[in-house]
Amino acid sequence: MITVVGLSHKSAPIEVRERFALPADRVPELLRGVVDRPAVGEALLVSTCNRVELVAAPRAGASLEAVASASREALSALAPNAPETALYALTGGAAVRHLFGVAASLDSLVLGEPQILGQVKEAYEVARKTGTVGSVLHRTLARAIRAAKRVRSGTSIGAGQVSVPSVAVDFARRIFGDLRGRTVLLVGSGEMAETVARSLLSSGSRLLVVGRTPEKVRALAESFGGEPCAWAELALALERADVVITSTSAPGFVIEPGHVASARKKRRGQSQFFIDLAVPRDVNPEIESLDGIFLYNVDDLSRIVSESLLTRGREAVQAYSIIDDEARSFDRWADAEQATPLIVALRERIRGALKFELERSLRGRLRHLGAPEREALDTMLDAAVNRVLHEPTTRLRQAASIGELDTLPFPELSAALGHAFALDSTRAPGEPARSERAENGSQPSVPRSSAGDLDAASSDPHAAELDATLELEPSDDAPAGIGSSR
Amino acid sequence: MDALATVAFYLGVIAYSAASTLFFLDLARQTAPGPRSTWGPRVLAAGAVLHAVHVVVASLLLNRCPVESLHFGLSFSALVAVAAFLLLRRHANLDPMGVLVAPIALTFLVGAQFVGVDLPSEALISRPLLVLHVTANVLGLGIFLVAGAAGSLYLWQERRLRDKRAGGMASRLPSLDALDRATHRLLLIGFPLLTFGVVTGAIFSRELSTFAGAALARTLFGFATWFLLAGVLVLRRLAGVRGRRAAYGTVAGVLCVLIVLVIYVVRPGGPGT
Numbered sequence: 037m038i039t040v041v042g043l044s045h046k047s048a049p050i051e052v053r054e055r056f057a058l059p060a061d062r063v064p065e066l067l068r069g070v071v072d073r074p075a076v077g078e079a080l081l082v083s084t085c086n087r088v089e090l091v092a093a094p095r096a097g098a099s100l101e102a103v104a105s106a107s108r109e110a111l112s113a114l115a116p117n118a119p120e121t122a123l124y125a126l127t128g129g130a131a132v133r134h135l136f137g138v139a140a141s142l143d144s145l146v147l148g149e150p151q152i153l154g155q156v157k158e159a160y161e162v163a164r165k166t167g168t169v170g171s172v173l174h175r176t177l178a179r180a181i182r183a184a185k186r187v188r189s190g191t192s193i194g195a196g197q198v199s200v201p202s203v204a205v206d207f208a209r210r211i212f213g214d215l216r217g218r219t220v221l222l223v224g225s226g227e228m229a230e231t232v233a234r235s236l237l238s239s240g241s242r243l244l245v246v247g248r249t250p251e252k253v254r255a256l257a258e259s260f261g262g263e264p265c266a267w268a269e270l271a272l273a274l275e276r277a278d279v280v281i282t283s284t285s286a287p288g289f290v291i292e293p294g295h296v297a298s299a300r301k302k303r304r305g306q307s308q309f310f311i312d313l314a315v316p317r318d319v320n321p322e323i324e325s326l327d328g329i330f331l332y333n334v335d336d337l338s339r340i341v342s343e344s345l346l347t348r349g350r351e352a353v354q355a356y357s358i359i360d361d362e363a364r365s366f367d368r369w370a371d372a373e374q375a376t377p378l379i380v381a382l383r384e385r386i387r388g389a390l391k392f393e394l395e396r397s398l399r400g401r402l403r404h405l406g407a408p409e410r411e412a413l414d415t416m417l418d419a420a421v422n423r424v425l426h427e428p429t430t431r432l433r434q435a436a437s438i439g440e441l442d443t444l445p446f447p448e449l450s451a452a453l454g455h456a457f458a459l460d461s462t463r464a465p466g467e468p469a470r471s472e473r474a475e476n477g478s479q480p481s482v483p484r485s486s487a488g489d490l491d492a493a494s495s496d497p498h499a500a501e502l503d504a505t506l507e508l509e510p511s512d513d514a515p516a517g518i519g520s521s522r
Numbered sequence: 523m524d525a526l527a528t529v530a531f532y533l534g535v536i537a538y539s540a541a542s543t544l545f546f547l548d549l550a551r552q553t554a555p556g557p558r559s560t561w562g563p564r565v566l567a568a569g570a571v572l573h574a575v576h577v578v579v580a581s582l583l584l585n586r587c588p589v590e591s592l593h594f595g596l597s598f599s600a601l602v603a604v605a606a607f608l609l610l611r612r613h614a615n616l617d618p619m620g621v622l623v624a625p626i627a628l629t630f631l632v633g634a635q636f637v638g639v640d641l642p643s644e645a646l647i648s649r650p651l652l653v654l655h656v657t658a659n660v661l662g663l664g665i666f667l668v669a670g671a672a673g674s675l676y677l678w679q680e681r682r683l684r685d686k687r688a689g690g691m692a693s694r695l696p697s698l699d700a701l702d703r704a705t706h707r708l709l710l711i712g713f714p715l716l717t718f719g720v721v722t723g724a725i726f727s728r729e730l731s732t733f734a735g736a737a738l739a740r741t742l743f744g745f746a747t748w749f750l751l752a753g754v755l756v757l758r759r760l761a762g763v764r765g766r767r768a769a770y771g772t773v774a775g776v777l778c779v780l781i782v783l784v785i786y787v788v789r790p791g792g793p794g795t
Contacts, residue, residue, distance in 0.1 A: 196688050213697030304762030328765040330683055340688040
């Protein structure tokens with residue numbers, strides 16, 4: 037299981053959050069420092085303008101509390117004077133649910149915003165390249181991303197636009213399609229109008245700026261890379277504009293139906309989109325009666341934003357049930373994974389013993405056998421071990437995930453098996469058992485990648501699908517874990 | 523051969539039905555706008571291929587050129603409409619138009635089965651001219667059906683924008699500009715065909731002296747269509763009339779075309795009676 041330690045827009049104001057902000061090039065260093073701590077096996081950092089969260093998994097035998105404590109120490113070092121209470125710590129199922137919710141944008145400042153999923157993927161990628169992600173975080177992130185995609189495709193959490201500029205751009209696209217090469221006319225100035233203009237310009241439009249104060253107009257046009265026009269040129273600018281944004285402080289209408297009708301004639305009937313952000317209004321609403329003229333004022337845009345937010349809020353309920361469903365599925369997988377060390381140890385013990393006997397025979401009575409026959413015998417041994425251990429493996433996983441098998445609970449079953457076979461099931465997959473190291477150092481152990489990953493894959497029928505979800509290498513190439521106990 | 527035509531017909535019906543459903547689902551899904559599914563156009567294209575196989579094989583079986591029979595002509599018009607749509611969507615983001623084009627193709631493919639195969643042979647009129655007349659009408663009908671679909675979607679999108687409604691199906695429709703351009707291009711292509719069809723139709727009516735009843739209504743609606751669509755094109759060229767009024771004109775013109783077709787099919791002694 038995992039821990040999440042960090043802070044977000046819900047727990048800390050921006051003055052505190054910005055002290056934890058870490059430049060991208062320093063993230064690998066932080067992650068390496070975290071996994072160097074004795075308790076932490078794996079770590080990744082989700083760092084956006086609204087949150088800094090360290091997601092970590094324990095090393096073999098370490099407790100989640102120890103991991104949370106180590107994560108808290110690592111993050112606190114970023115902002116030594118920040119209040120202790122700024123950081124929250126979640127462990128186990130709560131951490132999993134939180135991470136799934138974050139990826140699905142249920143914990144975002146703007147509910148349903150799509151960027152967070154990319155940021156989570158990027159956090160994973162950085163950690164993977166740094167080498168601080170193992171099988172636990174690999175699987176957890178893959179599940180988180182799958183949950184997020186389910187939420188996005190199964191609900192309307194991302195439907196509609198939730199800011200005035202995005203609504204303006206959305207409607208402009210519904211009128212003009214591609215906004216590249218379109219001309220935007222900004223009449224007057226104002227924070228909102230400039231933000232809307234900036235959004236339209238980012239889609240490839242050109243800008244004309246008209247205002248009563250030439251210096252202001254020039255400065256504004258320069259800052260946007262637009263073209264300044266004198267107030268007297270408003271009528272000419274109207275003829276050139278596809279989108280007109282008005283935000284003057286004029287007491288009455290600045291644009292009348294006559295202006296628009298005349299411009300429309302010159303434009304040979306091409307559509308025009310007016311966005312009136314001024315109060316009192318700058319554009320006479322009568323222009324709406326003209327064919328191909330669309331007028332939205334600040335109330336229209338705000339109403340659309342509120343409707344979208346309301347819809348997203350309603351959809352969040354359904355989204356949380358998807359997250360719960362995915363988290364339960366993850367819990368079952370994680371529970372079943374408790375059995376992995378024991379299964380790996382058991383497999384290695386049996387395989388090692390058989391191999392030892394086989395090699396003895398190959399040096400003795402079977403020494404006449406050639407390389408192909410020896411290889412066939414080796415393969416046969418693998419198949420035999422798989423066949424012998426298939427049922428016990430399945431039952432152990434069931435015991436771990438269901439909590440009991442017949443009447444014997446998993447801990448007792450595990451202890452009994454460990455005792456009977458003298459197994460050390462607390463070591464990481466692939467790590468030689470103490471008894472093997474002591475008694476039979478010459479015996480080759482089963483490579484971790486074949487034993488550990490075989491088990492991981494067999495316990496999770498969706499492994500390949502999850503890897504595809506994360507758009508990663510197949511799970512056999514997935515990070516092997518840095519001493520994770522799962 | 524017969525079996526091949528039948529199998530192609532049924533598979534074509536299935537493909538058109540599936541394409542209609544896919545286009546509708548793509549338009550209706552309530553989730554955030556994202557990349558459009560390309561399955562609708564693909565399935566529609568598959569339907570068109572099957573449709574073409576059906577028309578070719580069935581007309582070979584009956585030893586009829588497709589344009590010599592209203593039965594095949596109607597079916598062929600739908601094929602032209604699908605082809606026009608598939609070509610048009612390559613140049614603009616017009617995929618959602620499939621929500622109308624696919625059902626139209628399905629309706630014409632199935633509807634043609636209820637129309638008699640034989641075209642009444644008119645010994646009094648020039649056979650090559652008749653073939654050209656039917657060909658022009660078939661091609662024109664196919665093109666106008668797509669233009670009508672684009673015009674209708676324009677009016678729907680425009681209404682939603684005037685209502686200031688975000689989200690819903692309209693947010694997935696093509697932009698007004700794209701629909702307007704598509705309608706205009708289709709009218710430009712279809713209008714010469716319509717002109718030829720109307721002129722040759724008038725000549726035939728005169729030669730056959732059938733200026734009465736259904737033939738008269740057909741001729742009148744034919745001219746009404748011509749004037750409506752000519753008006754749309756001329757006003758756009760001369761006065762920059764486009765958008766809603768052009769869309770209304772186009773839809774009205776296409777309705778007139780359909781009325782002409784209905785009159786032809788249900789006329790006394792016609793293939794549909």
